[in-house]
Amino acid sequence: MSMHTFAGWTRAFEAEVGRRSARGEPDWAGGARLAGPLARSLQRFQVGEDGDGANLIRKADEAGDPEYAAAVRLFVAEEQNHARLLALLLGAGGMPTIAAHWSDSAFVRLRRLLGLRLELLVLMIAEVVALRYYRAVAEGTEDPLVSEVAARILADERRHVPFHCLRLREALGALPGALRVLVLAGWRLLLLGATAVVVWDHGPALRHLGVRRGRFTADVMRSSVDVVADILGTRSLQPSDVAPAVPRDRATVPPGRAA
Numbered sequence: 638m639s640m641h642t643f644a645g646w647t648r649a650f651e652a653e654v655g656r657r658s659a660r661g662e663p664d665w666a667g668g669a670r671l672a673g674p675l676a677r678s679l680q681r682f683q684v685g686e687d688g689d690g691a692n693l694i695r696k697a698d699e700a701g702d703p704e705y706a707a708a709v710r711l712f713v714a715e716e717q718n719h720a721r722l723l724a725l726l727l728g729a730g731g732m733p734t735i736a737a738h739w740s741d742s743a744f745v746r747l748r749r750l751l752g753l754r755l756e757l758l759v760l761m762i763a764e765v766v767a768l769r770y771y772r773a774v775a776e777g778t779e780d781p782l783v784s785e786v787a788a789r790i791l792a793d794e795r796r797h798v799p800f801h802c803l804r805l806r807e808a809l810g811a812l813p814g815a816l817r818v819l820v821l822a823g824w825r826l827l828l829l830g831a832t833a834v835v836v837w838d839h840g841p842a843l844r845h846l847g848v849r850r851g852r853f854t855a856d857v858m859r860s861s862v863d864v865v866a867d868i869l870g871t872r873s874l875q876p877s878d879v880a881p882a883v884p885r886d887r888a889t890v891p892p893g894r895a896a
């Protein structure tokens with residue numbers, strides 16, 4: 638399956654739909670134990686996953702590449718499935734979803750103002766942060782259902798990053814080289830700012846998961862180097878390169894963390 642064309646991506650997204658239905662649903666009935674800080678954090682990510690797909694689909698349609706527009710629909714469906722999984726996980730833990738959160742409202746408003754190219758760069762910030770976040774949840778929780786749901790979402794997010802990279806490589810390829818480098822340097826600066834907001838807003842959950850804010854930020858910024866290299870075409874990124882799982886190391890979890 639070629640990931641160098643959007644037709645290839647459409648087939649990859651469709652194959653994933655098949656794998657997902659063959660695998661079935663997580664065992665929701667088993668319930669989940671959700672610590673307070675993690676529940677509040679997951680509620681905010683749930684709102685974010687619900688996102689603004691219609692807006693992205695409209696811009697993709699306007700861009701006039703039917704293969705890309707078809708792949709984007711499947712991408713949006715996958716993000717909506719994340720929102721669904723997180724809503725069911727919260728429910729399994731006896732927690733409601735929330736209707737809105739300021740961080741998501743600001744994000745959606747910003748994205749609406751932008752053209753497809755800039756919207757994808759802003760969306761990519763969310764994807765790169767989400768990679769590190771779901772990895773932290775998958776590896777840091779004691780609860781098997783929480784870990785399974787986070788690992789499922791993480792596997793999808795690892796494909797989303799090279800998917801957006803392909804479009805951005807094409808879309809930014811029209812710019813002069815120096816401007817492209819400048820845009821991507823600006824993108825990394827925005828990513829750093831967004832990560833600072835996330836580690837502040839989700840600080841209690843990250844503490845609970847045993848991930849230091851500095852570690853989280855450093856990992857996000859390191860993975861952004863590969864994203865920039867892929868968009869510039871200097872090195873091509875595979876889903877398997879994105880946020881590789883590290884072995885679970887309980888020794889790094891502070892002993893006094895909240896239950």
Ligand SMILES: [Fe+2]
Nearest residue numbers: 686716719794
């Ligand atoms: Fe997602």
Ligand SMILES: [Fe+2]
Nearest residue numbers: 716764794797
């Ligand atoms: Fe994603």
